[in-house]
Amino acid sequence: MKLFSGAVLLIVTFTALFTCNRNSEKTISEKKGGSINIAIQGNADNLFPFNIREYYTQEINSNLLSQSLTIVNPDGDIQPQLAKSWQAGHNQITYVLKGKVKWSNGQHFTAKDVSTTFYFINQNQDKISTLFNTDLISEIEIVDSLTIRFKFKEDVSEPHSVTRFPILNNQQIKNAENWDNLKKSYYEDFVGCGPFLLKKYYKNEIQLIRNEKYDINYPLLDEINVKFFSSTDTLNSWLESASIDLMPDLPHNLLKSVKKLTDFEVISSVEPGYTFLGWNLKNEETVALAFRKGLSHALDRQTMVDGIMSGYATVFDSPAYPEFWAYHQTDPLEFDLEKSRKYLNEAGWFTNKTTRRLEKDGSQLKLKILTNNENDLRVKVAINIKAYWEAIGAEVTVVSVPWGDFLKALKSKEYDAALISWVASDKFDPTELYHSSGIKSDNNFMGYANDSVDFFIENALSSKHKSSREKNWLKFQKKIIQDMPVTVLFGKRILNVVSKNLKNVTINSDGFLYNAKEYWLDDRK
Known part of the structure; x- marks a missing residue:
């Protein structure tokens, strides 16, 4: 499982594009039909669009089920989805909606659907992901049935981003009356206007x-x-029986065996994110920066990447990622046991010369690493980290639990370091993970709060000038590296398995379902 990024569907300046595009001269009608199976590690913890926290279910929802007014293509350009066109002005943006869109219940899509969804989001801010923050919107005006205007409290640099949220059917929201009923209705009596419906x-x-x-x-x-x-x-077993057609994020240890299978090919893509250790800053030990530095210097991240992932990853420290256009390039924090010892001594922990245990006041250092057990790679990384920390004299426990229990343990702070991933969608926005506002929603599970970081994030997101955005993003990254609320471990190269029978599959920065409506099967059984 992965946590997906902070604000609504975000822009990633990301050039890697891997396409498995094997079209023939078949007509549209000849391509129609068939069923495919997609395999994803983990579970469908939540599909309700307003508080999804897992990356792949978010991708399923935003690409296939619950559409927004606009989307961002892999080149970072704004493209229409439910909107036909738009006009941005001083402190406002006006959308003209597509006129022939129908909901699956037969009702026409209108500005009322947008308005009702907006007010539902606004009234449930305590439950809604901060991804859909409406604070900058002062008013929404229905001009006519196919025209809607958003007015802002101040001039915003990216009005499309502020007004990009999944839109639900007006009547379904009204019938449900409240959050719990709407969520239940979403699963049991789905109404949508996207390319697919939830059955x-x-x-x-x-x-x-x-x-x-x-x-x-x-x-x-x-x-x-x-x-x-x-x-x-x-x-x-699914792969060997060729009973799946597509799988994103193949565990790296299976790469050799998959390459031997003639029914599939493997497409590589770069992950716009990273795997990291999030420190429990409410813990009396991990709250000390010297303590976190000491444990971080004890990790040989490059050896972990080479051994566990066959080199299909990059080691770095930034809370962005190397392909981000405003990435702060710096030498990774080195594996250095002398520095590790120095910082741990500074935090009050010393090696007992007789037992070789790391102790303070006669007690051995005990650490708990938390991760989710659906992700084999993450469990292996946790076990490696355990070995490195035990080598310096700590007693370490790895707790790997199902995703739902993992989230509960994060909230109750039952860990010293939590191993997880963060991935941006279509715009870089780390608000939920690093801004102090993310503490309330439990996405900033570390409990990290810094006024300067809040300021840098807010300015980077609101500035109209690229130079100003870059300046603030660089300051944000430097401050996070300095404060170390997390220790970034690596960014993966994602291995995607695609059946040779599945055509027109494009895998890029927007994931593996960006053009799913155009997928087709060459040889339907």
Whole structure:
């Protein structure tokens, strides 16, 4: 599982584009039909669009089910989704909506749907992800049935981003009346206007069917089944029987065996994010910067990457990632046991010369690493970290639990360091993870609060001038590296498995479902 990034569907200046595009001369009608299976590690913890915290379920929802007014393409350009056009002015933006969009219940999509969704979000800010923060919007005005205007409290640099949120059916929201009822209705009586509709939802499987009211030609597939797994044995059996068609983020230890299978090919893409240790800053030991530095210097991250991931990752320290346009390039914090010892001594921890244990006041240092057990790679990394810290004299416990229990443990601060990933969607916005406002929503689970960091993030997101945004993003990264609320371990190269039978699959910075409505099967069984 991965936490996805802070503000709504965000821009990543990201050039890597890997396309498995094997079109033939078949007509649209000849390409239509068929069902595919997608395998994803973990479980469908939550699909309700307003508080999704897991990256792949967010991708399923935003690309296939619950659409927004606009989207951002892989080149960072704003493109229409439910909006037909728009005009930005002083402290406002006006959208003209597409006129022939219908909900699956037969109702026409109108400005009322946008307005009702906005007010629902606004009234449930205590439950809504800070991804959909409406603070900058002062007023929303329905000009006519297909025109809606947003007015802002101040001039904003990216009005499309501020007004980008999943839109639900006006009548469904009104019938539900409250958060719990709407969430229940979303699962049990789904109403949508995206390319696919939610037919069945289970913890281990999601079934999507074509929305016949979406477009006369698209989507091409009849059905998409998303199957979740927690064991690589399960994944291996699916691969060997060729019962899946697509899998993002293949565990690196399976790469050699998959390459031997003739039914698949592996496409590599760069992850716009990173795997990191988030420190529990409410803990009396990990709150000390010297303590966190000491433990971080004791980790040989490059050896971990080479050994566990066959080199398919990059080691860095920044809370951005190397492909980010305003990335702060710096030498990674080195593996240095002398520096580790120095900082730990500064924090009051010394090596007992007889027992070789790391002790303070006669007690051995005990550490708990928390991670989720659905992710084999993360568990292996945790075990490696445990070995490094035990080598310097600590007693270390790795607690790997299901994703739901993992989130509960984060909230109750039952850990010293939590191992997790952060991934941006279509715009870099680390608000939820590093801004003090993210503490309330538990996304800033470290409990990190710094006024300067808040200021840098806010300025970077609101400034109209690229030079000012870059300046603030660089300051943000330098301050996080300095304060070390997290220790960034590495950014992965993602290995995606694609059936040779599945055509027109494009995998890029927007993920693996960006053009799913255009997927088609060459040889349907």
